[in-house]
Amino acid sequence: MIYLDYSATTPVDARVLEAMTPYFTASFGNPSSVHRFGQGAEAAVESARETVARVLNCRADEIIFTSCGSESDNLAIRGAAYAMREKTGAKWILASRAEHPAVTKTLLHLEKYDGFLIEWLDVDDRGRVAPEVVSKAICDNTALVSVMHANNEIGTINPVRDIAEICRANQILFHTDAVQAAAYLPIDVQELGVDMMSLGAHKFYGPKGVGALYVRKGTPLVSHLTGGGQEFGLRAGTQNVPYIVGFAEALRLTHEEREGRIAHVKPLRDKIIGTVLEAIPDSRLTGDMESRLPQHASFVFKDVDGNLLLTLLDAAGFACSSGSACKTGNPEPSDVMNAIGLSRDWGLGSLRVTLGIGTTAEHVESFLSVLPSLVEKARHLK
Numbered sequence: 140m141i142y143l144d145y146s147a148t149t150p151v152d153a154r155v156l157e158a159m160t161p162y163f164t165a166s167f168g169n170p171s172s173v174h175r176f177g178q179g180a181e182a183a184v185e186s187a188r189e190t191v192a193r194v195l196n197c198r199a200d201e202i203i204f205t206s207c208g209s210e211s212d213n214l215a216i217r218g219a220a221y222a223m224r225e226k227t228g229a230k231w232i233l234a235s236r237a238e239h240p241a242v243t244k245t246l247l248h249l250e251k252y253d254g255f256l257i258e259w260l261d262v263d264d265r266g267r268v269a270p271e272v273v274s275k276a277i278c279d280n281t282a283l284v285s286v287m288h289a290n291n292e293i294g295t296i297n298p299v300r301d302i303a304e305i306c307r308a309n310q311i312l313f314h315t316d317a318v319q320a321a322a323y324l325p326i327d328v329q330e331l332g333v334d335m336m337s338l339g340a341h342k343f344y345g346p347k348g349v350g351a352l353y354v355r356k357g358t359p360l361v362s363h364l365t366g367g368g369q370e371f372g373l374r375a376g377t378q379n380v381p382y383i384v385g386f387a388e389a390l391r392l393t394h395e396e397r398e399g400r401i402a403h404v405k406p407l408r409d410k411i412i413g414t415v416l417e418a419i420p421d422s423r424l425t426g427d428m429e430s431r432l433p434q435h436a437s438f439v440f441k442d443v444d445g446n447l448l449l450t451l452l453d454a455a456g457f458a459c460s461s462g463s464a465c466k467t468g469n470p471e472p473s474d475v476m477n478a479i480g481l482s483r484d485w486g487l488g489s490l491r492v493t494l495g496i497g498t499t500a501e502h503v504e505s506f507l508s509v510l511p512s513l514v515e516k517a518r519h520l521k
């Protein structure tokens with residue numbers, strides 16, 4: 140079985156696992172305890188926080204550890220929405236139409252249960268949010284803007300820096316979901332100019348079930364998980380010490396090895412894109428060719444059932460995705476396919492192929508040798 144779904148999740152790096160292991164048993168203390176067991180655990184969490192802060196080029200007390208990327212998105216969006224409404228009365232939130240469900244569902248919830256108003260920003264046919272679209276939509280009553288750094292389904296990288304600059308000039312908070320981007324793009328928050336940024340470890344060879352939120356000093360935020368005073372009072376609950384240690388080590392390695400990882404995946408990715416578009420009739424690349432994550436290839440095939448194609452690929456020994464992992468089993472084109480303007484006959488036939496450390500040229504060759512006939516087969520079976 141060949142794994143070509145690194146944007147869904149990645150295996151834990153052996154070095155990360157090694158760093159985590161002592162904190163399950165030997166150093167098992169509660170970071171909030173006064174005694175030495177507690178002190179050891181607290182030191183591990185604070186050292187992890189400093190490591191993350193170094194990579195993000197921020198202060199350690201601007202890093203909040205959470206349970207996943209989704210929770211980071213929830214904390215940022217809910218926390219800032221409540222705080223801004225309290226502070227200024229603002230209740231409009233702007234977000235792109237191509238966000239991850241962790242953002243879109245949170246916004247729909249705020250609209251339904253809390254009376255916030257959401258304006259969905261259009262994306263172009265490659266899934267990109269133009270900075271001008273943001274500046275046009277901003278008004279006096281805007282509380283928050285959320286636009287993802289890189290799209291998980293189609294790999295498109297947004298002009299986050301330009302959007303952040305517009306928000307800052309208008310004194311509006313800006314959040315970016317960088318859960319997908321962090322595996323390959325620099326995430327220096329001063330360079331990007333963002334107020335909040337979400338991360339999740341399992342997208343860059345860390346464990347599942349741990350995330351972080353960067354919150355710029357002075358950003359008003361209301362806690363959404365109340366209880367003890369952990370994480371500067373913004374996220375109650377005893378910290379998951381081994382996973383936090385794993386998060387930091389995985390991020391550190393990603394930062395250190397970024398160039399090498401890009402050099403490994405990008406030519407393989409380009410080979411896939413070139414071959415698929417040439418060899419398969421009625422195929423299109425989704426997303427942008429240039430402004431694109433280096434491990435990410437995504438396509439649509441006309442008149443193909445994307446889920447059927449995934450099943451055929453699985454039977455042939457290849458693990459791919461049709462976009463977001465959360466969408467499996469859903470017979471409608473994803474919101475992202477709709478947002479980039481694809482009709483149903485194209486949008487239902489999406490395929491995402493994402494590469495990583497374990498991908499070899501032989502894997503790519505054997506994938507490309509079976510894909511064209513499997514697409515043909517899926518077309519006939521439809």
Ligand SMILES: *Cc1c(COP(=O)(O)O)cnc(C)c1O
Nearest residue numbers: 207208209239241291318319339
């Ligand atoms: C995976 C992903 C998430 C969710 O992260 P979890 O850690 O799985 O909760 C959010 N946003 C994007 C863009 C993602 O790729």
